[in-house]
Amino acid sequence: MSQSSKRIRYVLKRLLQAIPIILAIVVLNFFLLQLAEGDAVDVLAGEAGSATPEYMAELRAKFGLDQPLIVQLGVYLKNVVMLDLGYSFRHEMPVSQLVFDRFIPTLILMSSTIVIAVGFGIILGLIAATGLNTWRDTAISVFALITYATPLFWVGLMLIVVFSLNLGWFPTSGMENFAMFYSGWDRVVDIAHHLVLPTITLSLFYLALYTRLMRASVLEQQGEDYVTTARAKGLTERRIVFVHVLRNALLPVVTMAGVQVGALIGGSVIVESVFAWPGLGMLAFEALFSRDLNLLLGIFLLSASLVVAVNLVVDIIYSLLDPRIEVS
Amino acid sequence: MTRLLDIRDLHVALPAGGQRAHAVKAADLHLEENEILCVVGESGSGKSLTARAVMGLLPKPHVHISQGEVMFQGEDLAKASEARLRQIRGSDISMIFQEPMTALNPVMTIGNQIDEVFRFHENMPGKERRARALKLLEDVHLPDPEQTLDAYPHQLSGGQRQRAMIAMALALDPKILIADEPTTALDVTTQAQVLKLIKEMQAEHGTGVLFITHDFGVVADIADRVAVMQNGLVVETGTTDEVLRNPQHPYTQGLMAAVPSLTPRAARARSEESVLSVNKLVKTYSSGGGLFGGKARVVHAAKEVTFDLARGETLGIVGESGSGKSTVARCIVRLNDAEAGEILLGGTDLRPLGRSAMRAHRSKIQMVFQDPFASLNPRTKVGKIIAQGPLLYGASTEEAREKALELLEIVGLDDRAYDRFPHEFSGGQRQRIGIARALALEPQILVADEPVSALDVSIQAQILELLDSIRDRMNLSMIFITHDLRVAAQVCDRIAVMRRGEVVEIGATEGIFANPQHEYTRDLLSAVPGKGWFASETAVAS
Numbered sequence: 008m009s010q011s012s013k014r015i016r017y018v019l020k021r022l023l024q025a026i027p028i029i030l031a032i033v034v035l036n037f038f039l040l041q042l043a044e045g046d047a048v049d050v051l052a053g054e055a056g057s058a059t060p061e062y063m064a065e066l067r068a069k070f071g072l073d074q075p076l077i078v079q080l081g082v083y084l085k086n087v088v089m090l091d092l093g094y095s096f097r098h099e100m101p102v103s104q105l106v107f108d109r110f111i112p113t114l115i116l117m118s119s120t121i122v123i124a125v126g127f128g129i130i131l132g133l134i135a136a137t138g139l140n141t142w143r144d145t146a147i148s149v150f151a152l153i154t155y156a157t158p159l160f161w162v163g164l165m166l167i168v169v170f171s172l173n174l175g176w177f178p179t180s181g182m183e184n185f186a187m188f189y190s191g192w193d194r195v196v197d198i199a200h201h202l203v204l205p206t207i208t209l210s211l212f213y214l215a216l217y218t219r220l221m222r223a224s225v226l227e228q229q230g231e232d233y234v235t236t237a238r239a240k241g242l243t244e245r246r247i248v249f250v251h252v253l254r255n256a257l258l259p260v261v262t263m264a265g266v267q268v269g270a271l272i273g274g275s276v277i278v279e280s281v282f283a284w285p286g287l288g289m290l291a292f293e294a295l296f297s298r299d300l301n302l303l304l305g306i307f308l309l310s311a312s313l314v315v316a317v318n319l320v321v322d323i324i325y326s327l328l329d330p331r332i333e334v335s
Numbered sequence: 336m337t338r339l340l341d342i343r344d345l346h347v348a349l350p351a352g353g354q355r356a357h358a359v360k361a362a363d364l365h366l367e368e369n370e371i372l373c374v375v376g377e378s379g380s381g382k383s384l385t386a387r388a389v390m391g392l393l394p395k396p397h398v399h400i401s402q403g404e405v406m407f408q409g410e411d412l413a414k415a416s417e418a419r420l421r422q423i424r425g426s427d428i429s430m431i432f433q434e435p436m437t438a439l440n441p442v443m444t445i446g447n448q449i450d451e452v453f454r455f456h457e458n459m460p461g462k463e464r465r466a467r468a469l470k471l472l473e474d475v476h477l478p479d480p481e482q483t484l485d486a487y488p489h490q491l492s493g494g495q496r497q498r499a500m501i502a503m504a505l506a507l508d509p510k511i512l513i514a515d516e517p518t519t520a521l522d523v524t525t526q527a528q529v530l531k532l533i534k535e536m537q538a539e540h541g542t543g544v545l546f547i548t549h550d551f552g553v554v555a556d557i558a559d560r561v562a563v564m565q566n567g568l569v570v571e572t573g574t575t576d577e578v579l580r581n582p583q584h585p586y587t588q589g590l591m592a593a594v595p596s597l598t599p600r601a602a603r604a605r606s607e608e609s610v611l612s613v614n615k616l617v618k619t620y621s622s623g624g625g626l627f628g629g630k631a632r633v634v635h636a637a638k639e640v641t642f643d644l645a646r647g648e649t650l651g652i653v654g655e656s657g658s659g660k661s662t663v664a665r666c667i668v669r670l671n672d673a674e675a676g677e678i679l680l681g682g683t684d685l686r687p688l689g690r691s692a693m694r695a696h697r698s699k700i701q702m703v704f705q706d707p708f709a710s711l712n713p714r715t716k717v718g719k720i721i722a723q724g725p726l727l728y729g730a731s732t733e734e735a736r737e738k739a740l741e742l743l744e745i746v747g748l749d750d751r752a753y754d755r756f757p758h759e760f761s762g763g764q765r766q767r768i769g770i771a772r773a774l775a776l777e778p779q780i781l782v783a784d785e786p787v788s789a790l791d792v793s794i795q796a797q798i799l800e801l802l803d804s805i806r807d808r809m810n811l812s813m814i815f816i817t818h819d820l821r822v823a824a825q826v827c828d829r830i831a832v833m834r835r836g837e838v839v840e841i842g843a844t845e846g847i848f849a850n851p852q853h854e855y856t857r858d859l860l861s862a863v864p865g866k867g868w869f870a871s872e873t874a875v876a877s
Contacts, residue, residue, distance in 0.1 A: 232437040238392055240452050240503070241425035254442050329442055330487040 025315045032311040037080050040300050046072055050298045093301040102305040112182050113286035117271055119206045124213035125264050132221020137248055155215035163208040163281035177204050180283035205282045217260055224256040258329055265321030269314045339511055339543040340366040345403035347384050358384045360567040369541040373554045376564035377791040382547045386513045390430055391420040426456045429504040433516040435496035439488040445499045446484035452506040471502040494525035513545045522655035527862035530557050551594050552865030555579055563587045579868050593796040594869045595821040599844040605645050610779055610812050612643035616676035618662055635836040636662035642831050642841055649813040651827030659836040660816045664782050668702045669693055698776035705785040707765035711757040717768055718753035724775040742771040763794035784816045799826055820863050832856045
């Protein structure tokens, strides 16, 4: 069997395996959310201020919250399988539409963050390691240490203060300027403009992490025997670093990046709040406080699928980078 | 003859504050065209650093040439620029290394790695480069060169990797080939083939080979001339005959005497009392497969292994890597669980015993491990390492301490060792600690898994002597796992030869050496390097 058809089979197999995993996550989340006191009706009634117990019972019956837990779970699972994520009474919209609308901004923010963090992390780590104990190494290590230790929200606020308020280079918040009714290429540019500060804020921490990881990984690889062999062949240091060391040193970074995509969704709640970025993080935050369990479950389901998908992508990248890992 | 390399008064400086100021002190060596010069010495003798100094591959800036010259065709390499050295490396002087798995880049195909040499030194079109790489792989007798070009290192066996490495080193027909322990990591039969290949290639191309090794057997088989190094000094040089038949320097004499002879020592009377019998032991390893099906690869590490062990006897299990000899040892000690068969110790079958039932028997069989560096807990003091066993089996603190001190004395270490950490000791001393630890529970059986293969030859002789004296003194029975037939000849009363999980032959050592029955045993014996060169050795039938 050829390598590529092997790979396709592998992807199909993994996707098939993902279904029971995601269903298990849904069940787990369902029970986890039941552990918290109160439901959407409590919140609605509290906000209305004058709800009678009869009215609350009526609302619960309407939402299906008076059913036994196991029945609620069964109904929810059945709907999920039919790709119906339910209805958010809080937003008065189907959950799937709500989640999908917010998913795109999160995806944009996440992908740009990953690209920046991993890309620059690799470059900076490589520069630091190849110039070990020179000023370059020291400067990069100090930079990494500082960004690693600074809280995300503070970085966000400071960036807004400096680049938006004082210099006026970037907008303070939001994802696009609706008032201008941009379309086509102009809209892309506008979104990119809004994207700069949130991406920098979110990626700084991870950038520091990958820089340090890459630096350590390159240093480790440089001590390996095959590097000596490469030198003994008369190769230039350039070739040794970029062809021999780089590919081997990338492996731990890729592994780490795969694991952290999940954490990135969590981390983006803060950044989305600071920059009023209309993403999933914000939505989850609101849903949690209004006890909008349907919506929360929908968000969790989407995040879980995302993590599963990213893990698959990482495994594929890994098998491309390292021939010793066989997909089967 | 033209002189290719002339090393004069070479000093290699070590970082300040180390144990020694120089790794190599005033080394004088020279290499002629079309000859193999073996530089032989124990660890720390500076032989590897001498080789690397020639290539300009010292771990700079901490380790550097501080004095002397390395003349190559009228040019001093010690003073050559980095750019000039790069030209020379790979084209005029090339190098092969000890561990072919780690010396090749794991994520690059063999073809690409050979191709690099051509690309960096010669200007030739891709097609020609590929054709030449193919030819090289054919020359080193790799099966299916086409496929090997596109293979990654992990897809080849150890011997094949070293062949690929040699092909790469010979790509541009260098004048000098530096081989740094190129066969140390290989099995003995593979080693014999690789040595033959190096010799063949050397003769064909008239290459000068600087061959670094610690193994006098290899020296005897391959060298034209020999240089012996000790603590950074070249203590003796001469032709192979001169140095091996009539060593002048006491150090060389000591080393030669320490090489175990292939002639088995006199047989001892075998006790009638059997302490352990292993019946039809089966152990398989499988990889792959898993939760969602898929084909699992199954390796038979032990296929119905059967033997018994008499009181006071040493049974050797010999074989190459992957033969299952270590697995059998680990199953007997119950570090691994065998799937079927019996391990009868004094009438009790140990194999099916659970954790707590096994506890009563653990102390009766103890193990000595191969790597004295990795097998002792670096954060635990030596005294505690030894006393731990007796303490667990109910001895009082005072008793355990007494026991530990007594054992330290038995294995030839000072009382003061009790309060030290393992890293303060040398490899040989650590192996003594490992032996003391194993003896602390007063076992009936000692299982030693390659106990001397990580040690220098002179230390090896001392440890073997120690094991011998302990066996006699405590009336122990010993299972001695080794890949080295020389060691087996000197230590074992009986030998079991294993291949691919099977015992192909078992019998008294003398009988096996004099008259091997199985073809594989004959192959192993004929592959032992340096037959007939050492103390009272008669040529072995091959």
